Amino acid sequence: KAGVxxxxxxxxxxxGQQVTLSCSPISxxxxxxxxxxxxxxxxxxxxxxxxxxxxxxGNFPGRFSxxxxxxxxxxxxxxxxxLGDSALYLCASSPDSRLFTDTQYFGPGTRLTVL
Amino acid sequence: DQQVKQNSPSLSVQExxxxxxxxxxxxSMFDYFLWYKKYPAEGPTFxxxxxxxxxxxxxxxxxxxxxxxxxxxxLHIVPSQPxxxxxxxxxxxxxxxxxxxxxxxxxxxxSVIP
Numbered sequence: 001k002a003g004v005x006x007x008x009x010x011x012x013x014x015x016g017q018q019v020t021l022s023c024s025p026i027s028x029x030x031x032x033x034x035x036x037x038x039x040x041x042x043x044x045x046x047x048x049x050x051x052x053x054x055x056x057x058g059n060f061p062g063r064f065s066x067x068x069x070x071x072x073x074x075x076x077x078x079x080x081x082x083l084g085d086s087a088l089y090l091c092a093s094s095p096d097s098r099l100f101t102d103t104q105y106f107g108p109g110t111r112l113t114v115l
Numbered sequence: 116d117q118q119v120k121q122n123s124p125s126l127s128v129q130e131x132x133x134x135x136x137x138x139x140x141x142x143s144m145f146d147y148f149l150w151y152k153k154y155p156a157e158g159p160t161f162x163x164x165x166x167x168x169x170x171x172x173x174x175x176x177x178x179x180x181x182x183x184x185x186x187x188x189x190l191h192i193v194p195s196q197p198x199x200x201x202x203x204x205x206x207x208x209x210x211x212x213x214x215x216x217x218x219x220x221x222x223x224x225x226s227v228i229p
Contacts, residue, residue: 004158035219040124042204042221043159056216090158103149104217106158 002027004093004107012113018079021110025072025093031055032074033104034066037088046089049074050096078112086114118142119207121220130229134192138205138220141186145207149217150179150190153202162203163190195227 005024013019025032033056034046045058049068066076072093078085088111092104120139128134138148146167151159165172165179165188172179178191192199205220 033217040221042119042121043206043219045216045218048216058216092158103161103164106151106160108156108158 004091004105006089006091006107006110008110009108010111010113012115013081014115015081015083017081018077019081019112020075020077021089021091021112023074023076023091023093023107025074025091026105029093029095029105030072031094031096031102032068032072033092033094034074034076035090035092036060037090037109038086043090046076081114083114086112088112117221118145119205119218119220121203121205121223123223124221125224125226127226127228128195130197130227131194134190134195134199134225134227136190136192136203136205136223136225138188138190139186140188140207142207142209142218143186144209145218147208148179148181148188149206149208150177151204151206151219152199153204153222159204192225195225197227197229200225200227 007022031050033048035043037043048056052068063079068074088109090109091107094102094104149164150162152162153159163174163177181188202222202224204222206217208217
């Protein structure tokens with residue numbers, strides 16, 4: 001099976017702009033989660049989508065949003081970019097994250113730089 | 116408030132010796148723990164996990180120990196190999212009635228010196 005793919009891999013934006021990142025999960029996986037990784041902070045949970053519905057949300061401002069399509073592909077959007085949004089954004093998929101022993105499979109991430 | 120802590124940002128170990136990576140958590144509701152390994156320019160990959168009903172789980176060179184009373188878990192790598200050099204994330208999971216999510220620690224960067 002193909003792994004989780006994320007596009008684009010690298011992105012440079014300026015403050016105030018908005019950005020959309022894309023994630024294609026492993027075939028058959030219905031749960032997609034997004035994380036932000038910054039140095040010293042580890043992986044911070046953004047949100048999780050399952051069957052086109054946001055099932056879970058982390059503590060990020062409303063500028064961060066996402067959606068999931070019927071084919072389980074997911075996008076996340078960040079509006080009004082700030083310098084602090086520079087990070088590696090990781091997408092992870094799993095069959096169903098509510099399964100107790102379910103593990104997530106991560107994509108390579110999108111490196112976002114905000115100037 | 117960081118619910119999963121990895122207090123050592125980095126660790127250096129000689130090839131062939133044991134690597135011990137530590138993780139502490141604060142939420143006693145966590146009932147499943149995972150370790151992920153991450154190489155530069157790649158996403159994290161699942162390494163090993165342990166349920167809260169166990170105190171040890173072993174998979175080849177990797178063993179995870181869980182001490183629930185101390186809210187502490189550790190990952191042992193024996194023997195350590197240069198290819199083990201990576202960032203290791205400890206993660207914890209708990210089921211709630213309405214949602215579940217995985218909480219990650221900040222990571223420990225392991226360097227295995229040949």
